[in-house]
Structure formats: structure tokens, C-alpha cells
Amino acid sequence: MNIRIGQGFDVHAFGEGDHVMLGGVRVPHDQGVVAHSDGDVAIHALCDAMLGALALGDIGQHFPPSDARWKGADSRALLRRCNELIGERGWRVGNADITVVCERPKVGPHAPAMRERLAADLGIDLDAVSVKATTSEKLGFTGRGEGIAAQAAVLLVRAERAV
Numbered sequence: 001m002n003i004r005i006g007q008g009f010d011v012h013a014f015g016e017g018d019h020v021m022l023g024g025v026r027v028p029h030d031q032g033v034v035a036h037s038d039g040d041v042a043i044h045a046l047c048d049a050m051l052g053a054l055a056l057g058d059i060g061q062h063f064p065p066s067d068a069r070w071k072g073a074d075s076r077a078l079l080r081r082c083n084e085l086i087g088e089r090g091w092r093v094g095n096a097d098i099t100v101v102c103e104r105p106k107v108g109p110h111a112p113a114m115r116e117r118l119a120a121d122l123g124i125d126l127d128a129v130s131v132k133a134t135t136s137e138k139l140g141f142t143g144r145g146e147g148i149a150a151q152a153a154v155l156l157v158r159a160e161r162a163v
């Protein structure tokens with residue numbers, strides 16, 4: 001088979017701070033998130049989708065929260081490592097589609113920069129990376145502003161090998 005599908009989901013609670021990292025972009029906000037790494041839900045969901053597509057477990061298994069190496073980690077480095085893991089097995093991301101769920105901050109204005117960073121980290125075209133956002137209409141934990149969530153879907157395709 002030459003294609004594989006994967007999906008990922010991540011949540012972080014809001015906490016003290018003045019920004020949230022989303023898709024590798026520092027988004028100013030009146031709160032931060034509680035996390036071991038930089039708490040980038042968009043990237044964590046994307047990593048899990050990539051790992052899931054090849055049944056490689058999840059990011060918590062590859063980068064355990066109990067390991068001091070990942071404390072404060074730049075999630076872009078985790079994404080690049082996940083990209084290596086699929087690349088070593090002969091796969092690359094064909095396209096990725098991410099949805100961030102929160103009432104605030106507004107994600108739309110930052111989506112172009114997020115797409116650029118994610119596409120660069122994955123080594124794929126900009127138009128193969130989509131970032132969308134929605135509120136949850138004030139319902140649930142995201143609606144109450146208690147946290148932020150993201151889900152991601154990816155298609156992996158066989159990487160062409162240079163001979």
C-alpha cells in the first residue's frame with residue numbers, strides 16, 4: 001500500500017503565562033498553557049497523527065514527560081524527529097490538516113505563519129499544510145476557556161528515493 005492515514009488529538013490546560021505556542025508560532029495571550037514541553041497542541045496533534053499512520057505509538061512514548069530532556073522543549077524539534085522517524089521507514093507527509101479549538105486566542109491571523117513553519121519542518125509544500133480554527137461555541141472545557149485542543153489528520157505517501 002502506498003498511502004497511510006493518521007489522526008491525532010491533544011489538549012493542554014491554560015495556566016500562567018503571556019503566550020501560547022501554536023504551530024511553532026508564539027501567539028500573544030493573557031494566559032499560557034500547562035505542559036512539560038512548550039505545550040504546542042497543534043504540533044502535538046500533528047506528531048501523533050504521523051506516528052499513528054505507521055502505528056509507531058504516540059509522542060508520550062517517544063518523548064516521555066518524565067524525561068527532563070523534553071522539559072520546555074521546542075515542539076518543532078519533536079516534529080522534525082517524527083518526520084525523521086517516518087522518513088527512515090520510507091514515508092513522507094503528503095498533506096496535513098489541523099484544527100485548533102479554543103475561544104481565544106484568535107488563531108486565524110497566525111495560521112499563515114503556522115503553515116509556513118510546519119511545511120518547512122516537514123519539508124513539504126505550503127499548500128500541503130492546512131491550519132484551521134474553531135470555537136466550541138462556549139461549550140465544554142474549551143468553551144469555558146479552561147484549555148485549548150487541536151486535532152490533526154495526515155496522509156502519508158511513499159517517499160521517492162533518490163538513486
Ligand SMILES: Nc1ccn([C@@H]2O[C@H](COP(=O)(O)O)[C@@H](O)[C@H]2O)c(=O)n1
Nearest residue numbers: 102103104105106107108133134135136
Ligand atoms: N480560536 C479561534 C476560533 C475561531 N476562529 C475563526 O473564527 C471562525 C468562526 O468560529 P466559530 O467557532 O464561531 O465557527 C472560524 O471559522 C475561524 O476562522 C479563529 O480564528 N480562532
Ligand SMILES: C[C@@]1(CO)OP(=O)(O)OP(=O)(O)OC[C@H]1O
Nearest residue numbers: 035036037059060063064065070
Ligand atoms: C510533548 C510532551 C514531551 O514530554 O509533553 P507535554 O508538553 O506535556 O505534552 P503532552 O501532549 O501532554 O505529552 C506528550 C509529551 O511527549
